[in-house]
Amino acid sequence: MDDPASIAEEEAILEDIAEMLSRSEKQRENLIPILQEIQQRHSYLSPDAMEMVAQHLGISSSEVYGVATFYNQFRFHPPGKHQIKVCLGTACHVVGGDIILENFERKLGIKDGETTPDREFSIERVACVGCCALAPVAIVDDVVQACMAPSKVEGILLGFDIQRERDERERQESEAIQ
Amino acid sequence: MKLSNRSVSEHFAVLVAKARQKVQESKEPDKPRIYIGMATCGLAAGATETKDAFEEILAERGIEASVIPVGCIGHCYGEPLVVIENPGFPAICYHKVTPGKARALIKAFLEEGDPLFEYVLGAMEENDLIPTVMDFPRFNMERRIVMAECGAINPEDIDQYLASGGYEALVKALTSSPVEVIQEITDSGLRGRGGAGFPTGKKWQAAHSAEASHKTVICNADEGDPGAYMDRTILESNPHQLLEGLAICAYAVGAESAIIYVRAEYPLAVKMISSAIDRAKDVGLLGKDILGSQFSLDVSVFQGSGAFVCGEETALIQSLEGKRGMPQHRPPYPVQKGLWRQPTVINNVKTLSSVPAILRNGSAWYRKIGTKSSPGTAIFSVVGKVVHPGLVEIPMGTTLGELIFDICGGIPNKKKFKAVQIGGPSGGCLPESFMDTPVDFDSLTEAGAMMGSGGMVVMDEDSCLVNVARFFIDFTQNESCGKCTFCRIGTRHLLNILERITKGQGKEEDLDILQELSQEIKEGSLCGLGKTAPNPVLTSIKYFRDEYEAHVREKRCPAMMCRALTAFYIDLEKCARGCDACVGSCPVDAIFTTRGRKKAIDQQLCVKCGECVVACPTEYNAVKKVSPPELAPVIERPQEKAS
Numbered sequence: 001m002d003d004p005a006s007i008a009e010e011e012a013i014l015e016d017i018a019e020m021l022s023r024s025e026k027q028r029e030n031l032i033p034i035l036q037e038i039q040q041r042h043s044y045l046s047p048d049a050m051e052m053v054a055q056h057l058g059i060s061s062s063e064v065y066g067v068a069t070f071y072n073q074f075r076f077h078p079p080g081k082h083q084i085k086v087c088l089g090t091a092c093h094v095v096g097g098d099i100i101l102e103n104f105e106r107k108l109g110i111k112d113g114e115t116t117p118d119r120e121f122s123i124e125r126v127a128c129v130g131c132c133a134l135a136p137v138a139i140v141d142d143v144v145q146a147c148m149a150p151s152k153v154e155g156i157l158l159g160f161d162i163q164r165e166r167d168e169r170e171r172q173e174s175e176a177i178q
Numbered sequence: 179m180k181l182s183n184r185s186v187s188e189h190f191a192v193l194v195a196k197a198r199q200k201v202q203e204s205k206e207p208d209k210p211r212i213y214i215g216m217a218t219c220g221l222a223a224g225a226t227e228t229k230d231a232f233e234e235i236l237a238e239r240g241i242e243a244s245v246i247p248v249g250c251i252g253h254c255y256g257e258p259l260v261v262i263e264n265p266g267f268p269a270i271c272y273h274k275v276t277p278g279k280a281r282a283l284i285k286a287f288l289e290e291g292d293p294l295f296e297y298v299l300g301a302m303e304e305n306d307l308i309p310t311v312m313d314f315p316r317f318n319m320e321r322r323i324v325m326a327e328c329g330a331i332n333p334e335d336i337d338q339y340l341a342s343g344g345y346e347a348l349v350k351a352l353t354s355s356p357v358e359v360i361q362e363i364t365d366s367g368l369r370g371r372g373g374a375g376f377p378t379g380k381k382w383q384a385a386h387s388a389e390a391s392h393k394t395v396i397c398n399a400d401e402g403d404p405g406a407y408m409d410r411t412i413l414e415s416n417p418h419q420l421l422e423g424l425a426i427c428a429y430a431v432g433a434e435s436a437i438i439y440v441r442a443e444y445p446l447a448v449k450m451i452s453s454a455i456d457r458a459k460d461v462g463l464l465g466k467d468i469l470g471s472q473f474s475l476d477v478s479v480f481q482g483s484g485a486f487v488c489g490e491e492t493a494l495i496q497s498l499e500g501k502r503g504m505p506q507h508r509p510p511y512p513v514q515k516g517l518w519r520q521p522t523v524i525n526n527v528k529t530l531s532s533v534p535a536i537l538r539n540g541s542a543w544y545r546k547i548g549t550k551s552s553p554g555t556a557i558f559s560v561v562g563k564v565v566h567p568g569l570v571e572i573p574m575g576t577t578l579g580e581l582i583f584d585i586c587g588g589i590p591n592k593k594k595f596k597a598v599q600i601g602g603p604s605g606g607c608l609p610e611s612f613m614d615t616p617v618d619f620d621s622l623t624e625a626g627a628m629m630g631s632g633g634m635v636v637m638d639e640d641s642c643l644v645n646v647a648r649f650f651i652d653f654t655q656n657e658s659c660g661k662c663t664f665c666r667i668g669t670r671h672l673l674n675i676l677e678r679i680t681k682g683q684g685k686e687e688d689l690d691i692l693q694e695l696s697q698e699i700k701e702g703s704l705c706g707l708g709k710t711a712p713n714p715v716l717t718s719i720k721y722f723r724d725e726y727e728a729h730v731r732e733k734r735c736p737a738m739m740c741r742a743l744t745a746f747y748i749d750l751e752k753c754a755r756g757c758d759a760c761v762g763s764c765p766v767d768a769i770f771t772t773r774g775r776k777k778a779i780d781q782q783l784c785v786k787c788g789e790c791v792v793a794c795p796t797e798y799n800a801v802k803k804v805s806p807p808e809l810a811p812v813i814e815r816p817q818e819k820a821s
Binding site: 027028029030031032033035036046053066068070071072073074088089090091093094095096099103104106127128129130131132134135137139142144145147149150151153154 | 218219221222223224235255258301336401402403404405406407410411442443444480481483485497498499500502503559560561562563567568596602603633635637641646650653659691736763765766785787788789794
């Protein structure tokens with residue numbers, strides 16, 4: 001994380017947050033919407049970001065941290081490029097949602113809440129996405145995948161592999177042309 | 179007042195006339211119309227691909243037809259659902275319409291006039307050609323009030339809602355006094371659909387008579403209950419109906435601001451309700467001086483950040499104030515001191531969505547539906563092991579048996595019904611002997627379950643009640659806000675014990691400890707979450723004690739669901755030589771070839787996902803599941819030859 005590129009990236013994020021904060025009113029009830037907006041733009045809340053929010057609203061940073069950790073929505077580590085959310089609601093549980101989660105975990109070699117070292121994938125478990133009639137479901141990059149099965153897990157990940165290989169090949173071809 | 183009454187009605191009449199005209203213009207009589215259900219479940223089942231296919235093929239073949247995205251009619255088993263209105267034919271509903279079927283329908287139905295009976299679910303209206311959907315119990319036993327227009331209108335088009343009688347109830351409210359409106363709601367006997375069933379009229383009355391400078395109305399759409407999704411569907415399919423109910427409520431109690439608290443996990447619902455608010459403001463049905471009546475209402479959307487406890491009204495208010503969502507002591511009740519210590523009415527989506535129909539048709543009409551103590555309809559999301567899962571709106575008082583077996587088609591694959599879990603994590607599991615119980619607030623509470631938000635998960639003989647109880651405690655344990663000790667630590671202990679039992683390490687005394695601890699958690703918790711969290715444990719022990727005992731004494735899971743207590747093996751008598759179906763399906767390469775060229779499972783590697791059972795061709799049906807795992811025959815993996 002100490003390489004210049006990621007430091008620059010982080011600075012850019014903080015700059016953007018500062019700009020965003022300057023537009024929002026300094027009211028305590030804006031805390032959750034502010035955190036939501038930060039997460040929406042930058043996909044996670046860094047300690048520095050939370051500190052900035054605390055200063056902006058004039059409350060302690062522990063208070064911001066307390067609120068942020070209370071709610072399931074907030075993430076404190078950068079997620080992967082492709083986000084996989086596995087639903088573990090009641091209906092999904094009854095038809096084996098945990099088996100789907102396990103398959104993703106095994107194929108990617110990470111646990112839920114973690115991100116692969118190459119920052120390509122992250123896995124999360126969610127309580128219910130409200131597609132219970134089509135259980136078990138998983139959400140891959142905001143697309144709801146209905147009626148999941150272990151073989152479908154493999155298919156989805158294979159799809160990403162193929163896409164990546166194709167992109168790589170195209171990049172090489174275009175380089176060769178140049 | 180009389181003068182302004184007339185001007186409100188006149189204002190509205192102009193609006194409706196415009197809307198009707200627009201809707202009429204868009205309905206060209208000789209052009210076919212294709213309606214596609216595009217709510218979240220439709221999208222999950224592939225409605226986007228189906229819509230693209232329709233549009234592409236229509237363009238390709240040069241057919242003029244309009245493709246209209248609509249909400250969800252609740253028949254989730256048949257998604258993607260498509261209704262086609264072809265001139266000269268009745269409107270026909272097709273289910274499971276894939277892009278391939280879309281192509282076939284355009285070619286055969288729109289071009290050649292053959293409605294392709296094999297894909298038809300039913301006609302939407304009486305006719306001589308095709309049986310109507312009303313012939314199914316699923317349709318004719320339902321009584322749709324809240325969901326009447328869901329799936330029939332485009333949720334993003336306010337004109338369609340106006341043309342179908344929308345906002346008439348608001349006008350009726352605005353031309354009467356708040357007291358009259360409250361009286362009508364009180365007379366109707368409407369009870370809060372959020373779970374507890376508190377009389378809505380009483381709540382409004384209390385807020386109305388509270389003295390304050392500022393009052394707020396909040397719509398609770400924080401549907402955190404896993405297994406329930408009717409609020410989402412209503413927001414996505416008919417947001418204006420909710421806004422109308424919200425405005426009526428605000429007018430009745432004298433509130434000037436309203437907040438819709440919706441889960442951030444429902445992005446489509448957030449989008450639909452936000453755009454509906456904008457549209458209603460544009461035409462003057464929300465915002466300042468609504469229809470010239472001097473009544474103003476400012477509506478905003480707040481996205482809940484995913485905490486189950488925020489469904490509790492005091493916790494919800496904390497969260498709106500930017501704090502951790504911890505429940506507070508009541509009294510004072512929110513109708514006295516709620517958001518920013520001002521009177522606040524909090525109503526569920528279904529409650530508010532019922533209001534317009536009640537005002538339009540009168541309280542006497544509403545009273546005729548449902549039972550005496552619980553008038554009206556209830557919406558259930560019936561999911562799990564049923565043939566036709568989805569959303570069902572039925573009059574209160576329908577029995578559980580009718581709901582599960584008649585309306586939802588019973589249990590698939592000739593399995594046996596075991597239990598139904600009602601009311602989400604706070605509800606209870608009821609066995610078959612309760613099938614004659616009518617569903618209403620009081621009967622369900624009496625049976626040990628609760629109405630809750632209306633989530634209903636049906637379980638067949640393959641579902642282990644111990645495991646399901648563990649699942650719910652895992653959920654509530656996670657969602658406990660941590661304020662009350664018994665809820666915070668007690669649920670953790672319940673979970674530990676249940677986990678031990680499902681792993682076959684249960685002790686004889688565990689059952690008594692579970693019951694005792696459950697009782698203490700119920701007594702020692704402040705809010706509904708803690709008070710009801712042990713319900714799944716208590717009811718499952720009460721009705722399915724033998725299952726707990728099998729886990730504890732025999733280390734056996736009768737339903738073969740607890741993975742630590744089951745094993746898969748391949749019956750060598752049945753396995754066919756040369757068939758490799760299971761080998762490819764195994765995610766961990768646990769299946770190997772035996773000396774006799776048949777297949778066997780390496781128990782050390784097996785993760786018990788059950789894929790090989792699915793993969794094994796039905797003519798062999800060679801993969802067997804047993805509990806306890808020791809029953810599986812041990813077959814040594816032959817040494818790999820050195821290559």
